[in-house]
Amino acid sequence: MSTVDSPRQPAPLKDPSATVLGLHRGVLELKSFFREWDQVVFTFALPIVLLALLGSLFQGVYEGSTVTAAQYLVPSMIAAGVASATFVNLGIGIGLDRDDGTLKRLRGTPMPRSAYFLGKVVMVLVISIAEVVGILALGVLLFDVTLPTDATRWVTFSWVFLLGVVACSFLGIAASSLARTGRSVSAVMNLPYVVLAFVSGIFYTPVSALPEPLARLGAVFPLKWMAQGFRSVFLPDTILPQEIVSTSWEHGRTALVLGAWCVGGLILCLATFRWRGRRER
Amino acid sequence: MANSPAVRVRGLTKRYGDKVAVDAIDLDIPSGQVFALLGPNGAGKTTTVEILEGYRDRDGGEVSVLGEDPQRAGRRWRYGIGIVLQEASDLSELTVLETVRHFARYYPDPRNPAEVIADVGLTEQARSRVRALSGGQRRRLDVAVGIVGNPRLLFLDEPTTGFDPQARRQFWELIRSVVQERGTTVLLTTHYLEEAEALADRIAILVRGKIVADSTPASLGGRAEAKAVVSWSDNGEERSLESDDPGAVIADLTARYGGTVPGLKVTRPSLEDVYLKLIGSEGP
Numbered sequence: 001m002s003t004v005d006s007p008r009q010p011a012p013l014k015d016p017s018a019t020v021l022g023l024h025r026g027v028l029e030l031k032s033f034f035r036e037w038d039q040v041v042f043t044f045a046l047p048i049v050l051l052a053l054l055g056s057l058f059q060g061v062y063e064g065s066t067v068t069a070a071q072y073l074v075p076s077m078i079a080a081g082v083a084s085a086t087f088v089n090l091g092i093g094i095g096l097d098r099d100d101g102t103l104k105r106l107r108g109t110p111m112p113r114s115a116y117f118l119g120k121v122v123m124v125l126v127i128s129i130a131e132v133v134g135i136l137a138l139g140v141l142l143f144d145v146t147l148p149t150d151a152t153r154w155v156t157f158s159w160v161f162l163l164g165v166v167a168c169s170f171l172g173i174a175a176s177s178l179a180r181t182g183r184s185v186s187a188v189m190n191l192p193y194v195v196l197a198f199v200s201g202i203f204y205t206p207v208s209a210l211p212e213p214l215a216r217l218g219a220v221f222p223l224k225w226m227a228q229g230f231r232s233v234f235l236p237d238t239i240l241p242q243e244i245v246s247t248s249w250e251h252g253r254t255a256l257v258l259g260a261w262c263v264g265g266l267i268l269c270l271a272t273f274r275w276r277g278r279r280e281r
Numbered sequence: 282m283a284n285s286p287a288v289r290v291r292g293l294t295k296r297y298g299d300k301v302a303v304d305a306i307d308l309d310i311p312s313g314q315v316f317a318l319l320g321p322n323g324a325g326k327t328t329t330v331e332i333l334e335g336y337r338d339r340d341g342g343e344v345s346v347l348g349e350d351p352q353r354a355g356r357r358w359r360y361g362i363g364i365v366l367q368e369a370s371d372l373s374e375l376t377v378l379e380t381v382r383h384f385a386r387y388y389p390d391p392r393n394p395a396e397v398i399a400d401v402g403l404t405e406q407a408r409s410r411v412r413a414l415s416g417g418q419r420r421r422l423d424v425a426v427g428i429v430g431n432p433r434l435l436f437l438d439e440p441t442t443g444f445d446p447q448a449r450r451q452f453w454e455l456i457r458s459v460v461q462e463r464g465t466t467v468l469l470t471t472h473y474l475e476e477a478e479a480l481a482d483r484i485a486i487l488v489r490g491k492i493v494a495d496s497t498p499a500s501l502g503g504r505a506e507a508k509a510v511v512s513w514s515d516n517g518e519e520r521s522l523e524s525d526d527p528g529a530v531i532a533d534l535t536a537r538y539g540g541t542v543p544g545l546k547v548t549r550p551s552l553e554d555v556y557l558k559l560i561g562s563e564g565p
Contacts, residue, residue: 013389015356021386028375028383035374035410101369108334108366109387109430110359 021115026122033089033123042186043089044127047081048134054203055143062206065238069205072239074139075230076202081131082161083168083193083223086124090172091179091189093120099182103275113275121169128165145234153233156251160229163258167222170265177272200224206242215244222261225254285348287312287434287466288333292342295328302328304490305342310483312433315460315467317481319474321560325490326470327367330438333468334364347434360388363432363465365423367439372422373412377403380411381425388430400459401425402451417448421455428459435460437469441476453479474556486559493559502555514544 033039051073058069097103106116139145148154175192179185199218201207207228210218218224231239232249240247288310295303303325310316318326331337333344335351335358344350347361372380381398385391398407401421406414414422420440427435437456441449457480460467471477477484478498485495494502511530512521524530527547534542 015389016386024383024386028379031379032374097371100371100373101366102371104336105364105366105369105371105426107336108359108362108364109384110356111387112356 016110018112018115019118021111022118023122025115025119026126029093029119029123030126033093033127039089039092042190043084043092044131044134047077047084047131048138050080050203051077051135051138052142055138058205062239062242064241065236067235067239067242068143070143071139071145072205072231072235072242074135074143074145075234076205076207076227078132078135078230078234079164079200079223079227080197080202081135082128082164082226083196085127085131086165086168087172087175088189088193089127090120090124090169091175092185093123094173094176095179095185095188096182098176098274098276099185107275120173124165124169128161132161139234148233156229157233160226160233160254160258163255163262164222164226164229167258167261167265168226170262170269171222174265174268174272177274196221196223200227202227206239208242208244210244219244219257222258225257229254229258285312286310286345287314287347288316288468289345290333290342291344293329293332293339293344294341295325295332295337296340302490303332303339306487306490306492308485308492308495310466310468312466313464314482315456315469315480317477317484318468318470318487319477319484319556320470320472320487322472324487326472326487327438329487330436330468330470334362334436335359360390360430361433363427363430363435365420365427365435365437365440367442369423373410375411376408377411377414377422377425378407380422381429384426385429390431392429392431394429397425397429400428401455417444417452420444420452424455424459428465431463432465434466434468437467439470439472441471441473449473449476456480474553478552486556488560494555498552501552502559504550504552504555507550510548512544512546512548513542519544 055070055073058073060069061067062069062072136145136147140147172189175189176185179188196218197203199210199214200221200223201210201215201218202223204210207215207224228243228249229251231243232251240249243249286309288308290306290308292305292307293303294301294305306329308316318329320326328337332339333346333351335346335354338352344352346354347358349358351358375383377398378394381394385394395404395407398404401424403418403421403425406418411419411422424440427437440456441452444452453476456467459465467480469477469480481498483496484498484501486493486501496502500506508523508525509527510521510523511527511534512519513534514520522530531542531545531547534545
């Protein structure tokens with residue numbers, strides 16, 4: 001009550017910190033995300049449901065290895081899940097923020113702009129981690145996936161995850177500017193996502209079965225490299241003949257491509273991000 | 282500080298392509314006043330307000346809002362500004378309390394969120410999701426978000442569009458109570474004449490990007506100086522007289538009828554007459 005009764009103080013008070021505000025925004029974003037049923041179903045649950053379905057449909061063990069079709073699918077689906085939680089989620093979320101007045105409202109407040117992006121980062125990280133945990137739990141329970149005990153594999157997992165999250169997030173933020181209205185943003189984001197998932201060998205397994213032009217197209221984008229990186233973590237090396245590469249997991253090249261997309265994605269974001277909607281010029 | 286104007290505008294101009302949306306207007310809004318910018322749809326009200334709010338850049342003229350140029354002002358300038366958006370459908374999954382609490386965090390000296398919610402009459406809905414609010418409640422929440430930072434200047438852009446008359450009156454009461462208590466300066470845009478008359482200390486009428494009148498509601502368009510019409514009924518027959526001094530006419534009549542004048546009425550041109558004349562004179 002004292003804040004209300006005290007006289008106005010013209011002297012500059014302490015500015016609220018951008019980091020603290022960003023964390024608060026992250027909590028708010030997460031609350032909004034998990035309360036919105038559409039978003040949870042399409043962005044969060046879909047990869048898990050697809051894994052359950054495809055994993056139950058695909059049969060057989062890959063030649064020369066002990067890996068079942070379902071086990072092969074698990075790390076690939078982690079990549080697709082991370083892309084969904086980052087690229088699709090941010091693209092749709094920011095597109096809607098632009099359309100429904102969120103960005104306009106925030107621009108009219110003293111919120112530091114970095115707090116908005118920090119909030120999105122917090123949201124995306126939490127959802128991505130939850131996605132990975134969900135997919136791995138399903139893999140362990142239904143498809144006898146064994147988690148690696150080797151620390152170097154988890155190191156690989158960490159950097160593939162982080163680079164993948166960053167690259168796909170930047171691309172999602174940049175792509176959010178493509179949609180004209182909030183209603184079209186979901187379609188605009190999902191089409192490239194589904195196409196990329198196909199040409200990256202997520203749904204069509206193993207990846208070496210892809211026709212070469214499609215595989216080449218997939219190799220341009222981050223998703224293929226994330227999936228390959230995650231397979232290198234969770235699958236034994238005996239599966240390598242089923243990969244497009246057959247001698248090593250190409251970690252160096254994976255890091256290079258993902259790193260390049262992080263930089264390129266950031267540049268795209270900076271060049272295309274708009275605080276204003278198209279109706280507001 | 283108290284006497285320096287909250288808003289000072291000179292020669293403000295904004296073009297969209299070939300169309301001049303705001304044509305060299307001047308405005309002065311003293312601190313503590315409720316100022317209404319009134320005009321038909323498409324007159325340039327929102328463009329003007331959005332320039333003052335720092336949402337849009339101007340093409341010409343000088344603008345000072347709380348002593349700074351909105352186009353260049355930084356984060357601290359926004360501590361003194363509250364904005365109630367014309368239309369917003371955001372925040373739908375949060376509750377009223379979560380929303381107001383969150384926006385309070387952006388300011389160094391915010392008001393108590395629960396108290397702001399009580400002020401706008403949403404205490405019962407504090408734990409409801411924003412999507413469950415009615416249109417009028419939604420605007421009350423927008424006001425709560427606009428005032429929670431304890432602003433010196435509040436912008437209300439067509440706040441009651443789409444309201445029924447009762448909801449509109451309730452909303453006016455709300456604005457009066459949140460404003461008077463704190464001496465907040467308000468810039469209101471509206472195309473409802475009644476709204477400007479009910480709330481404003483001063484009204485400017487904007488027609489096709491130009492200010493055609495700027496004064497108090499009582500004297501707008503020479504209303505105070507206009508002749509009054511005194512009318513009465515003389516044995517069932519309507520009689521009337523125009524006069525600069527209606528008091529004298531009435532005294533005269535009272536003497537003539539030896540007391541009560543039957544059906545006595547004194548009228549001046551209504552604000553609506555004045556308004557229609559002003560926008561009509563600029564009409565197509």
